[in-house]
Amino acid sequence: MELSNFDFLNHHDELLVRLAQTAEACFVADPNTTLIKMRQLGEELAKTIASRVGVESGSGIKQVDLLKELDYTLKLDQQVKEAFHALRKLGNSATQ
Secondary structure, three states: OOOOOOHHHHHOOHHHHHHHHHHHHHOOOOHHHHHHHHHHHHHHHHHHHHHHHOOOOOOOOOHHHHHHHHHHHHOOOHHHHHHHHHHHHHHHHHOO
16 A cells, blocks of 8 residues: 555544545646645544534534634644635635
8 A cells, every 4th residue: 555645644534534645646637636635624624623622613614714713712823824724725726
């Protein structure tokens, strides 16, 4: 089995692993798919964090609002906030 940069996620969540490995596998052949999968990965990471700290993350909540609430609750590091928002914005652009 080929090694992935995301193998460390195997101990956490199968969905995170699949999204990350798909993004990695498509990097050269289909960059748009990579961006979309990375956005999905960011969404799932945010939802996972939210569930662990008691922040609501249901289907009716926009990603930008979830990230604001996580920042309010956890006082996220600036680089973490920027990374989440970059994934969100780049993923949105890739779907158009």
